[in-house]
Amino acid sequence: MIKADALPDSIRDLMVDVPDGSGYWVALSGGLDSMVLLWAAGIFFRKELDRPLYAIHINHGLSPNADHWEQFCREQCALRDIPFQAVKVDVDSAGVGLEAGARNARYNVFSSLLQSDQILLQGHHGNDQVETFLMRAIKGAGAGLAGIPRQRKLDQGMIFRPFLTVSRRELSCCAQEAGLSWIHDESNDDIEIERNYLRHQVWPTITKRWPAAQSGVLRTMALCEDYEALARDLAKGDIDSVQKTLSGWSSVFGLSAIDGALLGKLPEYRQRNVIRVWLQSLGGGFPGQARFERIWQELIPAQSAGSPQICWPEGEIRRFQGDLYFMSSAVSGGIQHCQQPEPAITFDCKGEAQSSLLRFLCVPDARRSGQDGWHCVAVVPAPRAGVRVSMVRRNEGLSSVPSGKSLKKYFQARAVPVWLRGHIPVLCYNEEGVAIPGCWSRKESEFFDQQNRMFIYVQLKTNNEPVKP
Structure with a gap:
C-alpha cells in the first residue's frame, strides 16, 4: 500500500527528471492521469523541494458536468494547499473539429499563462503515446511518428510530460493504492471521436492478438525519435546558414525569418528538414502535412506575389520579399485584434x-x-x-x-x-x-x-x- 504523503520510487524517478524551472504548473483536468500528477508534484515540489507549484484547470463548457469538474479540481487543490486557477474558454471548432478546437483553446491559455522559465506539467502517459503514433501513422504524418515530445518550448516557458513511459494501468494502480479520487469524462466513451474509437474498438483487438504490442510500438517510437534527433542535428547547421538577422522589433514581436534565396540553394529534402525543425524550435509545432506541403506550393516559389501566409493553431508562416517569417499564434492573434488606427x-x-x-x-x-x-x-x-x-x-x-x-x-x-x-x-x-x-x-x-x-x-x-x- 502506497502512503498518501510519500512517493513510490517509480514515480519519484519520473519527477526527478523534470527540468529546473522558476515555477511549476499542473494542467489539471481532474482525470486519472492529472490527479496522479497533482499528487506527485505536490509531494515532490511543494513538500520536499519547497518550490512554487500551481494548478490550472481549463473549463471548456462542453459537458453538463464541466462546472462540477472545475469545483472538484478546486477542492482537491485546497486539500493540498496548492494555488488553483480555473479559466473558462470558448471552443471554436470551425474548420478543425471539436477536439482540435478544444486543444487550441487550452494551449492559448497555457501560452499566456507561463511566465519566464516556468514549466507546465501534463499527465500524458504511454497509452496516449501509442494512440498518437497510430493516429499519425494512419494519416501519414511521417516525421510525427516520434510521438508526443517529452518536453517542448511554449512561449516564455516549457511543457514537460513526465509520465510518457508509464501505462494507464500503472497510473490507475498507483492512484488506487494512494487513495486518490478522480473524475470520469463521459466524452472519452464516445467512439464517434476518432481517438476514442481507436482506444475502445481497435487497440483492444490488437493487444488481444499481440499482447506485447504496446511495448513494441513504444520501441518503434524510440527509434523514430533517434532518427528525429539525427534530422535535427543536420538541420541546426542548415538553419544557422539560412536564418536572417532581424531588427530589434523582431524581439518585440517574436519574429524569426529564413532567407528564401539561401534556403533555395539546399536540396529540397534538406529544405523540408530545415522548415520543420525551425518551426518546432520556435514552438510552432508541426502544421500538419497538408499545410506543410502548401509551403512549397504557395510560399517557396519565386513567382509568388504579395505576402501569402499559412496559419495553424500554434502560429503562422508568411512570405515577404522572398523570405519566410514565422510568428506565434499569441502574437498574430494580438495583431489581428488591433488593426484599427488608434489616437496618439x-x-x-x-x-x-x-x-x-x-x-x-x-x-x-x-x-x-x-x-x-x-x-x-x-x-x-x-x-x-x-x-x-x-x-x-x-x-x-x-x-x-x-x-x-x-x-x-x-x-x-x-x-x-x-x-x-x-x-x-x-x-x-x-x-x-x-x-x-x-x-x-x-x-x-x-x-x-x-x-x-x-x-x-x-x-x-x-x-x-x-x-x-
Missing part, C-alpha cells in the same frame, strides 16, 4: 504609455533589455522641459517625416513586413515626428535636450501583468 498615445509623468498591443516606457537611464519581455528599441535625445511626448501609429498630424517620405514608403525602403507597419509607432515631440524607434531618429530638433538621452523600451502585451525592467 501620450506618456504620463512616469514615462509610461500603452496602446492596445504594446506598452512603452521612456526613461533617462539604460536598464536590462529583455527582462520580463521589455526590449530597448531606441536611444534618442531627451525632450526639453515642457515638451509633450507621444506615440502615433499613422503619419497624419506629423509636421514632418523622414526625407519627406510617407511612412509607407519609408517602411517599404527598409523592408519592414507589411503586417507590422501599422504597429511600429512614431515618437513625437509636440506632434513632430522625431523617431521611429529601432528604425530612424532625427538628428536635430528644436524640441531636443541635446545634453540628455532617453531610452525607449517596448513590451508586447500578454494576459500577464507587466513587470518594469
Whole structure:
C-alpha cells in the first residue's frame, strides 16, 4: 500500500527528471492521469523541494458536468494547499473539429499563462503515446511518428510530460493504492471521436492478438525519435546558414525569418528538414502535412506575389520579399485584434504609455533589455522641459517625416513586413515626428535636450501583468 504523503520510487524517478524551472504548473483536468500528477508534484515540489507549484484547470463548457469538474479540481487543490486557477474558454471548432478546437483553446491559455522559465506539467502517459503514433501513422504524418515530445518550448516557458513511459494501468494502480479520487469524462466513451474509437474498438483487438504490442510500438517510437534527433542535428547547421538577422522589433514581436534565396540553394529534402525543425524550435509545432506541403506550393516559389501566409493553431508562416517569417499564434492573434488606427498615445509623468498591443516606457537611464519581455528599441535625445511626448501609429498630424517620405514608403525602403507597419509607432515631440524607434531618429530638433538621452523600451502585451525592467 502506497502512503498518501510519500512517493513510490517509480514515480519519484519520473519527477526527478523534470527540468529546473522558476515555477511549476499542473494542467489539471481532474482525470486519472492529472490527479496522479497533482499528487506527485505536490509531494515532490511543494513538500520536499519547497518550490512554487500551481494548478490550472481549463473549463471548456462542453459537458453538463464541466462546472462540477472545475469545483472538484478546486477542492482537491485546497486539500493540498496548492494555488488553483480555473479559466473558462470558448471552443471554436470551425474548420478543425471539436477536439482540435478544444486543444487550441487550452494551449492559448497555457501560452499566456507561463511566465519566464516556468514549466507546465501534463499527465500524458504511454497509452496516449501509442494512440498518437497510430493516429499519425494512419494519416501519414511521417516525421510525427516520434510521438508526443517529452518536453517542448511554449512561449516564455516549457511543457514537460513526465509520465510518457508509464501505462494507464500503472497510473490507475498507483492512484488506487494512494487513495486518490478522480473524475470520469463521459466524452472519452464516445467512439464517434476518432481517438476514442481507436482506444475502445481497435487497440483492444490488437493487444488481444499481440499482447506485447504496446511495448513494441513504444520501441518503434524510440527509434523514430533517434532518427528525429539525427534530422535535427543536420538541420541546426542548415538553419544557422539560412536564418536572417532581424531588427530589434523582431524581439518585440517574436519574429524569426529564413532567407528564401539561401534556403533555395539546399536540396529540397534538406529544405523540408530545415522548415520543420525551425518551426518546432520556435514552438510552432508541426502544421500538419497538408499545410506543410502548401509551403512549397504557395510560399517557396519565386513567382509568388504579395505576402501569402499559412496559419495553424500554434502560429503562422508568411512570405515577404522572398523570405519566410514565422510568428506565434499569441502574437498574430494580438495583431489581428488591433488593426484599427488608434489616437496618439501620450506618456504620463512616469514615462509610461500603452496602446492596445504594446506598452512603452521612456526613461533617462539604460536598464536590462529583455527582462520580463521589455526590449530597448531606441536611444534618442531627451525632450526639453515642457515638451509633450507621444506615440502615433499613422503619419497624419506629423509636421514632418523622414526625407519627406510617407511612412509607407519609408517602411517599404527598409523592408519592414507589411503586417507590422501599422504597429511600429512614431515618437513625437509636440506632434513632430522625431523617431521611429529601432528604425530612424532625427538628428536635430528644436524640441531636443541635446545634453540628455532617453531610452525607449517596448513590451508586447500578454494576459500577464507587466513587470518594469
